[in-house]
Amino acid sequence: MKFFIDTASLTQIQEAKDLGILDGVTTNPSLMAKEGISGDSNILNHYRLICDIVDGDVSAEVIATDFEGMVEEGRRLAGLAPNIVVKVPMIKEGIKAISYFTEHGIRTNCTLVFSAAQAILAAKAGATYLSPFVGRVDDINWDGMGLIREIAEIYAIQGYDTEILAASIRNSRHIVEAAKAGADVVTCPLSAIYGMLSHPLTDLGLEKFLADHRKANA
Ligand code: E4P
Numbered sequence: 001m002k003f004f005i006d007t008a009s010l011t012q013i014q015e016a017k018d019l020g021i022l023d024g025v026t027t028n029p030s031l032m033a034k035e036g037i038s039g040d041s042n043i044l045n046h047y048r049l050i051c052d053i054v055d056g057d058v059s060a061e062v063i064a065t066d067f068e069g070m071v072e073e074g075r076r077l078a079g080l081a082p083n084i085v086v087k088v089p090m091i092k093e094g095i096k097a098i099s100y101f102t103e104h105g106i107r108t109n110c111t112l113v114f115s116a117a118q119a120i121l122a123a124k125a126g127a128t129y130l131s132p133f134v135g136r137v138d139d140i141n142w143d144g145m146g147l148i149r150e151i152a153e154i155y156a157i158q159g160y161d162t163e164i165l166a167a168s169i170r171n172s173r174h175i176v177e178a179a180k181a182g183a184d185v186v187t188c189p190l191s192a193i194y195g196m197l198s199h200p201l202t203d204l205g206l207e208k209f210l211a212d213h214r215k216a217n218a
Helices: 010-018 029-034 040-053 067-078 092-103 116-125 134-139 144-158 172-181 190-197 200-216
Strands: 002-006 024-026 057-061 084-089 108-113 129-132 163-166 185-188
Touching: 002 010, 002 190, 010 040, 010 190, 024 185, 040 057, 040 067, 057 108, 067 084, 067 092, 084 092, 092 108, 092 116, 108 116, 116 129, 116 144, 129 144, 134 144, 134 172, 144 163, 144 172, 163 172, 172 185, 172 190, 185 190
Parallel strands: 002 024, 002 185, 024 057, 057 084, 084 108, 108 129, 129 163, 163 185
Antiparallel strands: none
16 A cells, blocks of 8 residues: 655655655645645645655646636646646546546546545546545544445456545544555555554553663663
């Protein structure tokens, strides 16, 4: 399973890269706004900076919601760097745009996916990645991880190439469950990645090893 970080923070992207486990980045308009990035040229420049840090795929989301606007914006984003993946919302015009990008060799990430039916449509349109939002499904008391399982089963039966990118991940447990459910990629905040590191027995064990070493070498 590939690991993407879900942020537009250059510091956090660099921090995750330094762990040596980073395969890519996903962003969205809210994450860009959180970093205070606004205005067309600043946004484009910020994507260039992210692509300079990361070798793997970087999802850059279109703002347009009409077909022509998405195509124009997506082409501009894809031209920034070879590792840019154009992120397109799961709406009617979005599916048309994904089909267009597929035909023209531009890779896509279909975002805001909340059902298996949407997942089938995105795969038929040729999306490179599909982003089901696990945490937001859980937020309405539905089964976010069940959705990943259902899509993984359908994609395996149908032989779709679209990669399942488990998104809206909130904690390290979600990452483990996504791996079990058959996600190809997980995109998560840095806090969830760090959450994977921690276990009280690791801390206690290390403390004891170091104390014994100090005693023996006093
Ligand atoms: C996906 O690519 C989105 O950026 C993301 O995972 C949204 O997650 P949220 O529900 O934490 O905003």
